[in-house]
Amino acid sequence: MLKGQVVRALGAMSGTSLDGVDAAAVETDGVTISGFGESAYRPYSRDEQAVLRAALGRWPGQDGVAPAARLVEDAHAQLLSEFDGIDLIGFHGQTLAHDPAGGRTHQAGDGARLAGLLGRPVVWDFRSADMRLGGQGAPLAPFFHFACAKFIGADAPLAFLNLGGVGNLTWIDPARPAPEAEGALLAFDTGPANAPLNDLMMERRGLPFDEGGALAAQGKVVDGALELFLDEGYFLKMPPKSLDRDDFSLMLDLVRELDDANAAATMTAMAAAAVMQGMQFCPAPPERLLVTGGGRHNPVLMEMLAVGLDCPVQPVEAVGLDGDMLEAQAFAYLAVRVARGLPTSCPSTTGVRAAVGGGEISGRIGS
Ligand SMILES: Nc1ncnc2c1ncn2[C@@H]1O[C@H](COP(=O)(O)OP(=O)(O)OP(=O)(O)O)[C@@H](O)[C@H]1O
Numbered sequence: 001m002l003k004g005q006v007v008r009a010l011g012a013m014s015g016t017s018l019d020g021v022d023a024a025a026v027e028t029d030g031v032t033i034s035g036f037g038e039s040a041y042r043p044y045s046r047d048e049q050a051v052l053r054a055a056l057g058r059w060p061g062q063d064g065v066a067p068a069a070r071l072v073e074d075a076h077a078q079l080l081s082e083f084d085g086i087d088l089i090g091f092h093g094q095t096l097a098h099d100p101a102g103g104r105t106h107q108a109g110d111g112a113r114l115a116g117l118l119g120r121p122v123v124w125d126f127r128s129a130d131m132r133l134g135g136q137g138a139p140l141a142p143f144f145h146f147a148c149a150k151f152i153g154a155d156a157p158l159a160f161l162n163l164g165g166v167g168n169l170t171w172i173d174p175a176r177p178a179p180e181a182e183g184a185l186l187a188f189d190t191g192p193a194n195a196p197l198n199d200l201m202m203e204r205r206g207l208p209f210d211e212g213g214a215l216a217a218q219g220k221v222v223d224g225a226l227e228l229f230l231d232e233g234y235f236l237k238m239p240p241k242s243l244d245r246d247d248f249s250l251m252l253d254l255v256r257e258l259d260d261a262n263a264a265a266t267m268t269a270m271a272a273a274a275v276m277q278g279m280q281f282c283p284a285p286p287e288r289l290l291v292t293g294g295g296r297h298n299p300v301l302m303e304m305l306a307v308g309l310d311c312p313v314q315p316v317e318a319v320g321l322d323g324d325m326l327e328a329q330a331f332a333y334l335a336v337r338v339a340r341g342l343p344t345s346c347p348s349t350t351g352v353r354a355a356v357g358g359g360e361i362s363g364r365i366g367s
Pocket residue numbers: 014015016017018019162163164165166167194195198208209210211212213292293294295297298327
């Protein structure tokens with residue numbers, strides 16, 4: 001791929017919430033974002049979710065992993081075949097397990113098979129190269145967040161917060177020349193965000209999540225629970241650092257004795273508290289916190305952040321971005337960087353020893 005050539009890349013993400021696949025097109029040369037294209041979503045059915053859930057925490061070769069991977073590939077093939085005029089695909093796959101301390105991570109889905117099914121080049125396995133060089137393998141969206149900061153014309157430090165199943169924060173100094181430049185980025189997973197609350201809703205109410213924060217709004221945050229939660233060593237650890245979806249499944253125990261509304265309020269407050277704790281690591285106060293991911297649709301969570309932080313907290317829509325598609329767009333952008341041999345992570349985003357480009361390319365990329 002020629003330097004400076006703008007291509008139309010399609011990114012696809014199947015997130016830790018296991019709700020479905022997001023796909024979105026981005027026009028970019030791998031450095032500058034020229035524009036955003038169409039997007040689409042394919043939810044997983046309840047049966048499909050059960051297959052994925054059964055494979056959570058498992059590694060390649062273990063029971064239930066092969067059917068989960070095939071399901072992920074087929075769901076992507078179905079969704080991505082709807083797009084026309086695509087030069088390159090960035091395929092994240094479905095994280096089933098993530099063990100940064102053990103140096104391994106598992107995203108189900110074979111990009112080579114997907115490339116064959118779609119007849120298009122696919123960049124995939126974005127996290128392994130970073131881990132081989134001592135990195136956490138996550139988060140990887142920060143280089144894209146840096147490009148977004150440039151795209152929106154930011155000229156002072158700002159932060160992006162993704163409230164997915166897990167939360168992740170990227171602090172950015174947009175005055176720096178490139179994302180891998182010293183002092184341009186600091187990134188890490190803040191803690192659990194929606195995943196434990198979703199698990200609580202399923203356990204107590206048979207619902208996938210607390211729509212609009214309605215249940216949490218009826219409850220009270222219980223004294224002492226936040227302190228116990230924040231006692232976890234993870235929150236004191238210096239970034240970079242990353243988490244697996246279920247690293248905090250014990251959180252449910254902290255609210256076991258509470259009624260449904262108080263448990264939901266307390267868990268929502270825990271997600272907010274993890275972010276507030278994380279914000280203290282920012283090298284300089286961000287001018288604003290731009291929130292992406294499904295958690296920005298939860299007004300109770302957003303209000304807790306707004307009250308607890310001393311900078312404006314806004315959904316990314318405030319700057320014209322699409323918070324439902326930012327992660328899919330990130331993998332479109334990262335795919336182009338991989339194709340061009342540019343780095344996708346650096347010491348301050350994943351703890352990797354040196355800036356590195358991660359990703360395998362299947363299929364032939366046009367010039
Ligand atoms: N209207 C809403 N009210 C409350 N919460 C919501 C709403 N819409 C989405 N969410 C929350 O957002 C979650 C989905 O977020 P998102 O799609 O960003 O996660 P993900 O991409 O799967 O996760 P990750 O970023 O960790 O990979 C839902 O599971 C739910 O908890």
